[in-house]
Amino acid sequence: MNTGKLLPWLMLCLTIVQGCTGQRTFGLVARAGDTVALATGWNQPVTRDNLTVQFSDVNNTVVATYNPGDERIRAVVQLYPDPISKLMVEYATGQTSGVGALNGPTVGSYVDSGYTNHDADWNQTVVYLDLPTTLPQGVASIVLSGPNGVLTNGTMSGDGSQVPISPIKVNVISGTGVSNPLNSQGGGNGASLPLMERHGYYTVTFTGSTIPDSIQVNLTHPAGTTKPWVVNPRGDLKNVAWHDDGATNLRVLLTTSHGVPLADMKHFKFYVASGVPLAGLLTVADVIAYDASGNRVPDIVAAASYTP
Numbered sequence: 001m002n003t004g005k006l007l008p009w010l011m012l013c014l015t016i017v018q019g020c021t022g023q024r025t026f027g028l029v030a031r032a033g034d035t036v037a038l039a040t041g042w043n044q045p046v047t048r049d050n051l052t053v054q055f056s057d058v059n060n061t062v063v064a065t066y067n068p069g070d071e072r073i074r075a076v077v078q079l080y081p082d083p084i085s086k087l088m089v090e091y092a093t094g095q096t097s098g099v100g101a102l103n104g105p106t107v108g109s110y111v112d113s114g115y116t117n118h119d120a121d122w123n124q125t126v127v128y129l130d131l132p133t134t135l136p137q138g139v140a141s142i143v144l145s146g147p148n149g150v151l152t153n154g155t156m157s158g159d160g161s162q163v164p165i166s167p168i169k170v171n172v173i174s175g176t177g178v179s180n181p182l183n184s185q186g187g188g189n190g191a192s193l194p195l196m197e198r199h200g201y202y203t204v205t206f207t208g209s210t211i212p213d214s215i216q217v218n219l220t221h222p223a224g225t226t227k228p229w230v231v232n233p234r235g236d237l238k239n240v241a242w243h244d245d246g247a248t249n250l251r252v253l254l255t256t257s258h259g260v261p262l263a264d265m266k267h268f269k270f271y272v273a274s275g276v277p278l279a280g281l282l283t284v285a286d287v288i289a290y291d292a293s294g295n296r297v298p299d300i301v302a303a304a305s306y307t308p
Contacts (some may be wrong), residue, residue: 013183019081031172046147047308051144052144078124120233135172142166205268229273233270235257261297
């Protein structure tokens with residue numbers, strides 16, 4: 001497997017979960033039928049309901065294909081870096097106690113420009129799945145495709161093209177694999193890992209020719225159908241205060257968190273989710289933005305897009 005194609009700032013090592021025997025680094029082996037966890041880079045739109053997985057044997061013959069919603073795709077979870085990790089703090093401050101190329105400012109800049117295109121919502125998409133029980137021994141290939149085609153990992157090529165993270169290689173050995181129950185420590189009733197998957201949510205983003213200091217956005221939704229929940233993906237970059245009146249109106253106020261202007265409009269992004277899916281129910285009513293002196297910034301536009 002070419003680990004250079006995976007995000008180096010999070011879960012570079014993939015794990016293979018073999019029944020109750022523990023975890024092993026992905027670079028080793030698995031049996032047909034074992035549960036594996038695949039780190040697939042920055043692929044937030046990917047879910048069990050839009051992911052296709054194709055398995056081929058050592059001769060590149062397709063052995064099995066899991067279509068979206070296949071029960072053998074066990075979970076798709078987004079993992080985030082520790083906000084006080086060396087990477088996050090050193091990149092934010094531009095200071096490092098490290099030496100060489102692997103320091104926070106260098107790697108952070110690489111992630112920001114090479115992988116996420118300046119979106120500060122850094123994470124790693126991890127796919128948990130059961131290998132096909134019919135997968136023969138030898139080095140097998142796994143190709144994962146989402147709503148935008150084969151999963152890629154950012155603009156890694158010098159020409160700016162997208163580099164696929166597939167195929168992922170796994171050495172299949174003899175033996176009968178075990179589908180891990182993925183439940184919580186101590187057992188529990190059924191798999192609890194899927195509860196770590198994302199709910200359906202709206203992403204609210206902004207465009208404009210001038211980056212403001214603060215934004216107020218008013219959104220509406222039908223009364224009595226849902227309880228919105230606003231999520232700030234980067235609390236170290238901006239403050240988010242919000243209030244839902246319990247009827248139809250949701251107001252969100254965004255301000256810089258430490259008096260430093262945001263470097264990109266993408267940093268104002270936030271999410272709106274609910275225990276009851278919000279699909280088609282949230283609408284942007286109006287936007288008011290101000291600069292650091294309290295003057296109106298007139299051309300700010302908000303958009304809300306839904307991810308199931």
